[in-house]
Amino acid sequence: MRLATFAAAGLAAPRVGVVVNDTVLAFPEGISMREVVAIGIDAAARLAEAARRRELARPLSSVRLLAPLQPASVRDFVAFEEHVDGVRRSVDGNAGVPDAWYDAPAFYFTNPHTILGPDVDVPFPAACRARDFELEVAVVVGAPGTSLSVEAARDHVFGYTIMNDWSARDLQSREMQVRLGPAKGKDFATTLGPWIVTADELEPQRDADGFLDLWCTAEVNGVVVGRDLLANAGWTFEAMIAYASRDSWVECGDVLGSGTVGNGGCLAELWGRNGSQDPPALQDGDLVTLTVEGIGSLSNRVATAAPAPTIPAVRRRDAAVARQVLR
Structure with a gap:
């Protein structure tokens, strides 16, 4: 199933529904995508069957697709070796992949409060000059769990969606010198969509090692800048879920x-390999389209947010005075 959240004329509030060909059929009023995820794929399929029997099929062209769900949290992994190498060259000038990358599927938390959907403008910080997209696939967790095994984690997969982890590279590079981050380099926007494809739909694309063999393509203003197989990741989604749940x-x-x-899934990877901002950083009005085989396409235009208020300069303490306070 393809499950979407949408707004349409005549609806008092957004609805969840099932996408069938080029139409969408609404689920009962008042149910959110988080609630659909919680009841599981089989129960969601029953809702979809009821919608097919009873609901008006609205053309997708007549509705506005929203972010498919408001996540409980967002973890972003770094599972592609080629991406790590290229972006590291771009951000801090160092070549190669850190040894620690091979130890476990590392991730950071990003902001669940700045989730955007398809076909809306993405407001980059006004101070950012190195604007970038990131082509990813995201897994939606369908059930709670702690310290899961990789095998058990498979039962916690509800489905998949496309994710664009927008990046302010100049802000990211500066803040990460403090050994924290990416922080303000990331938390202004993340796009999800256009819908969630349930896990059963993509099971035939799973290879012998458990990876999803799907082509992923990134375009800027209609020009392809990157293309890679999702199966080139270093870890499966089940391994990522298991690691995220460890001791948590x-x-x-x-x-x-x-x-x-990899292979051009973001501009910074290419900047690192080329030694310059080639292709150029994103500009206002640029249209970024991410396409993943078996899921669909997700498009957004680049924009600029209003300038943010300034913050005070750091208060520098005299070290000798600080030591006296501690005595």
Whole structure:
């Protein structure tokens, strides 16, 4: 199934529905995508069957697709070796992949409060000059769990969606010198969509090692700048869920990004390899389209947010005075 959240004329509030060919049929009023995820794929299929029997089929062209769900949390992994190498060259000038990358599927938390959907403008910070996209696939967690095994994690996969982890590279590079981050280099926007494809739909694309063998393509203003196989990742989604849950919890409605695919899944990877901003950084009005085989396409235009208020300069303490305070 393809499950979407949408707004349409005549509806008092957004609805969840099932996408059938080029139409969408609404689920009962008042149910959110998080609630659909929580009841599981089989129950969602029953809702979809009821919608097919009873609901008006609205053409997709007549509705506005929204972010498919508001996540409980968003973890973003970095599962593609080629991406790590290229972006590291771009951000801090160092070549190669850190040894620690091979130890476990590392991730960071990003902002669940700045989730955007398809076909809306993405407001980059006004101070950003190195604007970038990141082509990812995200898994939607369907049930809570703690310290899961990789095998058990498979039962916690509800479905998949496309994720664009927008990046302010100049802000990211500066803040990460403090050994934290990416922080303000990332948390202004993440796009999800156009819908969630349930896990059963993509099961035939799973290879012998458990990876999803799907082509992923990135275009800027209609020109392809990157293309890679999702199966080139270093870890499966089940391994990512298992690692996220280790000594912690994953919850229903969590979103876990795969990390950016290689071979031009973002501009910074290409900048690192080329030694310059070639292709150029994104500009206002640029249209970024991410396409993943078996899921669909996700498009957004680049824009600029209003300038943010300034913050005070750091208060520098005299070290000798600080030591006296501690005595």
